[in-house]
Amino acid sequence: xxxxxxxxxxxxxxxxxxxxxxxxxxxxxxxxxxxxxxxxxxxxxxxxxxxxxxxxxxxxxxxxxxxxxxxxxxxxxxxxxxxxxxxxxxxxxxxxxxxxxxxxxxxxxxxxxxxxxxxxxxxxxxxxxxxxxxxxxxxxxxxxxxxxxxxxxxxxxxxxxxxxxxxxxxxxxxxxxxxxxxxxxxxxxxxxxxxxxxxxxxxxxxxxxxxxxxxxxxxxxxxxxxxxxxxxxxxxxxxxxxxxxxxxxxxxxxxxxxxxxxxxxxxxxxxxxxxxxxxxxxxxxxxxxxxxxxxxxxxxxxxxxxxxxxxxxxxxxxxxxxxxxxxxxxxxxxxxxxxxxxxxxxxxx
Amino acid sequence: xxxxxxxxxxxxxxxxxxxxxxxxxxxxxxxxxxxxxxxxxxxxxxxxxxxxxxxxxxxxxxxxxxxxxxxxxxxxxxxxxxxxxxxxxxxxxxxxxxxxxxxxxxxxxxxxxxxxxxxxxxxxxxxxxxxxxxxxxxxxxxxxxxxxxxxxxxxxxxxxxxxxxxxxxxxxxxxxxxxxxxxxxxxxxxxxxxxxxxxxxxxxxxxxxxxxxxxxxxxxxxxxxxxxxxxxxxxxxxxxxxxxxxxxxxxxxxxxxxxxxxxxxxxxxxxxxxxxxxxxxxxxxxxxxxxxxxxxxxxxxxxxxxxxxxxxxxxxxxxxxxxxxxxxxxxxxxxxxxxxxxxxxxxxx
Numbered sequence: 209x210x211x212x213x214x215x216x217x218x219x220x221x222x223x224x225x226x227x228x229x230x231x232x233x234x235x236x237x238x239x240x241x242x243x244x245x246x247x248x249x250x251x252x253x254x255x256x257x258x259x260x261x262x263x264x265x266x267x268x269x270x271x272x273x274x275x276x277x278x279x280x281x282x283x284x285x286x287x288x289x290x291x292x293x294x295x296x297x298x299x300x301x302x303x304x305x306x307x308x309x310x311x312x313x314x315x316x317x318x319x320x321x322x323x324x325x326x327x328x329x330x331x332x333x334x335x336x337x338x339x340x341x342x343x344x345x346x347x348x349x350x351x352x353x354x355x356x357x358x359x360x361x362x363x364x365x366x367x368x369x370x371x372x373x374x375x376x377x378x379x380x381x382x383x384x385x386x387x388x389x390x391x392x393x394x395x396x397x398x399x400x401x402x403x404x405x406x407x408x409x410x411x412x413x414x415x416x417x418x419x420x421x422x423x424x425x426x427x428x429x430x431x432x433x434x435x436x437x438x439x440x441x442x443x444x445x446x447x448x449x450x451x452x453x454x455x456x457x458x459x460x461x462x463x464x465x466x467x468x469x470x471x472x473x474x475x476x477x478x479x480x481x482x483x484x485x486x487x488x489x490x491x492x493x494x495x496x497x498x499x500x501x502x503x504x505x506x507x508x509x510x511x512x513x514x515x516x517x518x519x520x521x522x523x524x525x526x527x528x529x530x531x532x533x534x535x536x537x538x539x540x541x542x543x544x545x546x547x548x549x550x551x552x553x554x555x556x557x
Numbered sequence: 558x559x560x561x562x563x564x565x566x567x568x569x570x571x572x573x574x575x576x577x578x579x580x581x582x583x584x585x586x587x588x589x590x591x592x593x594x595x596x597x598x599x600x601x602x603x604x605x606x607x608x609x610x611x612x613x614x615x616x617x618x619x620x621x622x623x624x625x626x627x628x629x630x631x632x633x634x635x636x637x638x639x640x641x642x643x644x645x646x647x648x649x650x651x652x653x654x655x656x657x658x659x660x661x662x663x664x665x666x667x668x669x670x671x672x673x674x675x676x677x678x679x680x681x682x683x684x685x686x687x688x689x690x691x692x693x694x695x696x697x698x699x700x701x702x703x704x705x706x707x708x709x710x711x712x713x714x715x716x717x718x719x720x721x722x723x724x725x726x727x728x729x730x731x732x733x734x735x736x737x738x739x740x741x742x743x744x745x746x747x748x749x750x751x752x753x754x755x756x757x758x759x760x761x762x763x764x765x766x767x768x769x770x771x772x773x774x775x776x777x778x779x780x781x782x783x784x785x786x787x788x789x790x791x792x793x794x795x796x797x798x799x800x801x802x803x804x805x806x807x808x809x810x811x812x813x814x815x816x817x818x819x820x821x822x823x824x825x826x827x828x829x830x831x832x833x834x835x836x837x838x839x840x841x842x843x844x845x846x847x848x849x850x851x852x853x854x855x856x857x858x859x860x861x862x863x864x865x866x867x868x869x870x871x872x873x874x875x876x877x878x879x880x881x882x883x884x885x886x887x888x889x890x891x892x893x894x895x896x897x898x899x900x901x902x903x904x905x906x
Contacts, residue, residue, distance in 0.1 A: 300794045306819030309842050311794070372844070445649045445660070470655030472846065475839065482835045487828050493655050493848035495721070497821065499839045 212264045212325035212535040217256045220535045228321020228330035233278040236334035238270040241557055242357045243324045245538050245550040247387045248478055253539050263323025266292040266316035267360040281335045287345035288338045290331060291503035292316055292361045297336020308500035327554060339507045345557045354523025355515045359507045363522040365476050366392025368501035369451035370400050373474030377401030382438055384463050385453030386414035388525040388549040391421055393451040395522055398422030414548060417524055431458055438466040457481040467494045474498045526551040561613050561674035561884040566605045569884045577670020577679035582627040585683035587619040591706045592673045592901040594887050596736045597827055602888050612672025615641040615665040616709040630684045636694035637687045639680060640852035641665055641710045646685020657849035676903060688856045694906045703872025704864045708856045712871040714825050715741025717850035718800035719749050722823030726750030731787055733812050734802030735763035737874040737898040740770055742800040744871055747771030763897060766873055780807055787815040806830040816843045823847045875900040
């Protein structure tokens with residue numbers, strides 16, 4: 209089968225790899241219909257830090273090809289979302305709704321048929337991992353497939369930022385990050401009832417999607433200037449909820465400073481060099497929550513229904529489309545910010 | 558009037574100070590009935606760090622003596638709880654229920670008649686600060702007065718740890734700290750429905766109160782040994798909710814390590830030298846919340862009713878009683894751990 213492979217810094221290739229097979233009774237094999245490139249893939253694309261010649265990608269939707277003897281969540285032919293984490297589904301961590309931290313699970317994006325940027329995919333712990341999509345998948349148009357694909361990571365991750373920040377009806381929310389996750393954070397803050405949504409963005413194309421998703425204000429400043437702007441916009445008190453969807457030291461620092469006393473910073477950006485002012489947060493009762501998103505929990509709790517019902521269209525974050533053969537171009541377009549997010553058209557339903 | 562005054566490290570005195578008077582239309586003057594010494598008072602008692610000859614104490618209950626023209630929350634003769642923070646009650650921070658961080662407020666325990674360890678007390682921003690106690694105060698016995706007094710700080714602070722940690726029915730909760738706040742944290746975890754409550758304590762007298770308040774297990778270990786014990790007690794997954802009521806670096810570190818993935822550490826111990834493993838918390842989705850407790854919010858939301866109804870008896874944390882004249886002995890008894898908390902009998906209802 210065709211699979212995307214990391215060849216070194218700024219170098220991806222589409223290569224032939226063995227089609228994955230069932231190795232455990234809990235496995236399922238998925239024929240990938242759509243996959244995509246994640247902002248977090250750019251970390252290794254730009255800086256390395258992972259072995260060369262390994263398979264990549266952790267977001268996919270597709271059709272179940274075959275299942276192990278223990279798999280009951282789906283049968284061959286079913287259309288499924290593959291969340292970026294795999295998880296047992298039965299331990300206390302999974303039962304608490306944090307399956308993205310299941311100690312018996314892990315993440316996609318590796319060898320042994322577990323890269324999602326490929327024609328086929330092996331899903332371990334399928335019962336605790338897969339999200340089965342009801343309905344006749346042959347009727348899903350490209351826009352619906354794109355929105356379903358975001359439920360494997362970015363929409364659910366943006367929602368985790370909003371849920372962690374406990375966005376409530378009437379709130380003023382600030383969203384850091386105008387990548388796909390940040391934009392989905394804006395959409396999620398809107399879903400949670402935020403009345404005012406301040407999107408931190410410097411790019412006109414992303415600002416436009418942010419507004420479409422519910423942003424009421426755009427702030428282009430960063431650092432201390434951004435703090436001053438947001439405090440000015442909130443009568444000096446700060447925002448009721450803060451969504452941190454970048455992960456950089458500056459973004460986290462600014463996020464904590466614009467939080468109203470008692471607010472929570474919901475963070476989903478992978479932290480790089482972040483430092484926390486422990487007493488500063490304490491004396492202002494500012495909370496810090498978040499991490500890898502429990503995608504499956506949120507999808508099943510309501511996001512999947514909202515996509516299928518046409519209430520939300522998170523697939524709008526895909527602004528360019530590629531094939532597996534063009535994997536280098538798909539990464540380059542994101543790296544150079546020519547697209548918000550690159551979709552990979554792998555096969556048809 | 559008599560007032561407790563800080564004279565230097567390990568030295569307190571009862572001195573004559575001017576009886577406070579109304580200085581603003583929003584002020585109220587309270588005749589103090591009961592006050593007490595707080596664990597946090599021991600920080601300056603042991604290490605200094607505050608000006609000598611200043612008035613002390615931030616916990617009191619008493620009778621309203623006089624009010625400024627704008628005060629409507631209580632009238633002379635009313636029995637009131639004085640929360641350790643004072644707050645405007647009308648700004649977005651107060652309205653969000655975090656009046657302990659009101660930018661227009663502050664804390665008791667200073668000059669200008671604002672030390673609670675005194676015969677009289679000036680309460681600024683009375684409308685946003687005082688908690689009026691319904692009923693005939695002349696019928697309150699000593700035990701009821703002691704429990705009402707905990708609603709000025711320690712019970713409400715212990716509750717803030719539980720609320721910040723989002724203790725839910727059926728949870729396993731771990732409580733760090735066996736001082737008055739930690740013990741009230743145990744009681745609060747029980748109120749929130751925790752099924753198993755692990756109290757970290759090395760002192761038999763405190764362990765006994767912890768069990769009376771609902772602790773099901775006692776762990777005497779600290780540091781890595783404590784982590785191993787709690788993980789062993791939770792099948793390796795960690796606790797569903799963690800209450801940090803100490804504030805030391807070790808206690809916070811241990812608290813974060815015993816949290817189940819997805820759990821929240823609710824912290825109310827004033828942080829001293831605490832460091833946070835930012836990526837470690839992130840990848841385990843462990844949250845960090847808490848700070849100075851919004852006492853008034855919790856009292857009015859239900860704690861006051863539970864005390865008046867006799868559902869809870871947090872006053873049990875007072876294991877020794879003194880007068881203002883004995884203020885040095887009151888501090889010494891707590892410093893030397895001969896009492897959990899020192900009550901000050903100042904006047905009668």
